[in-house]
Amino acid sequence: MAGYLLYSQTLTMRRIITCCTFVFLSMSQPVVAQIAAQKPMLEVLHWWTSAGEVDAAQVLRHGLAERGVNWEDYPVPGGGGDSAMAVLKARVIHGSPPGAAQIIGPNIQYWAGLGFLQPLSNPSLAADGLFYPVVDDLIRIDQEVVAVPLSIHRINWMWLNPAVFERLDLPLPTTWSQLLRAAPRLREAGIVPLAHGNQPWQNATLFEVLLLSEAGPEFYQRYFVEQDPAVLEDARVVATFERLRQLKSLMDPGMINRSWQDASRMVADGAAATQIMGDWVKGAFTAWGLQAGEDYLCLAVPGTNEQHLYSIDTFVQFRDNPNPISFQPFIETLLAPQVQREFSLAKGTIPVRRDLTMAGFDDCSRASHHVFSQAAAEHRLAPSMAHSMATSPETEDAVFEIVHRFFIDDSLSPEVATAQLAQSLRALK
Incomplete structure (x- = not known):
């Protein structure tokens, strides 16, 4: 019995070797050459x-x-x-x-x-x-x-669904006050005024856009790039945190850990009226077969018409x-x-x-x-902090942490958040 098993295993091995040899030799020479000359x-x-x-x-x-x-x-x-x-x-x-x-x-x-x-x-x-x-x-x-x-x-874009505004007979929001006034009508119609994803990098993106809106490119440069101690606790930073909290009131409870793509899909589908995000949103809209000027609109974030927050x-x-x-x-x-x-x-x-x-x-x-x-x-460009263009990774991480903490904790005041961020920026300069 042992001898039979040994013979059987040997025969099987020979068949495998013969089969593999046949397959290799039967391959056409062009195929073998192609394998040998594979692209780097x-x-x-x-x-x-x-x-x-x-x-x-x-x-x-x-x-x-x-x-x-x-x-x-x-x-x-x-x-x-x-x-x-x-x-x-x-x-x-x-x-x-x-x-x-x-x-x-x-x-x-x-x-x-x-x-x-x-x-x-x-x-x-x-x-x-x-x-x-x-x-x-x-x-x-x-x-x-x-x-x-x-x-x-370009980061400082607001993306809009024009059909939503047309159906509700609302003007396109070119100012913050217009967006805030439109919010109750939008909510009554079951539409989220501002689609967003509550992730640290998305909150930081919104914060940097709002700082540019509130204070302009020169201040933005002094704050994020130079980390000038003279501006770190400026009233305009407090106003930026106040605006961030105000805009949070336009969002929906489902935003927790929502991806930016899902927020963009809400705008595309008419479930949301607007989104503030960089122009990779337009890439997503294009991939979904949407046409600019028809299915969606782009407006510069209020106060930043002539500004370019870039990556x-x-x-x-x-x-x-x-x-x-x-x-x-x-x-x-x-x-x-x-x-x-x-x-x-x-x-x-x-x-x-x-x-x-x-x-x-x-x-x-x-x-x-x-x-x-x-x-x-005109030397008015603003490098994006949230997208790694303005400062060191350590400083970026600190901004993400403090802005995100402020965003999720309504008990934290804009003044305290400004002071905490100023302290971190001073330490990391």
């Missing part, structure tokens, strides 16, 4: 997970494939990119950074200061005047380019990149004029290249482009 891969870490963001990433994926490199997707969910940065740090510490990583704002200087970023050389990156000065300053460290810019977001999409390469040759095609992809256009159309942004026209873009994008250009020329 570039692993790309980012936080684009909404419908519009996924469509925009597909534009980059296809553009990279046309240049002979396959895009290996590494998306990390989480608004604002905080989760992505945590994952990135863990991977770098482990010695396995991705081939390309989405890093924005002062985080670029942080990683460059640690010696992790690879200086980049490419004719387009060195082209004089291709980018706005604020973009050039962002991507350069000691005159070396260490990041590739892609597109520009800039950028990518970097690490020095110990396992496949550095793939990054040059990636640079060429990101900066290609057609890719820049198609990416921004899908994502809701405007191209970072100054030599591209806005032909074919909707009124929201054209308005964003016009205001950004004017504000850049």
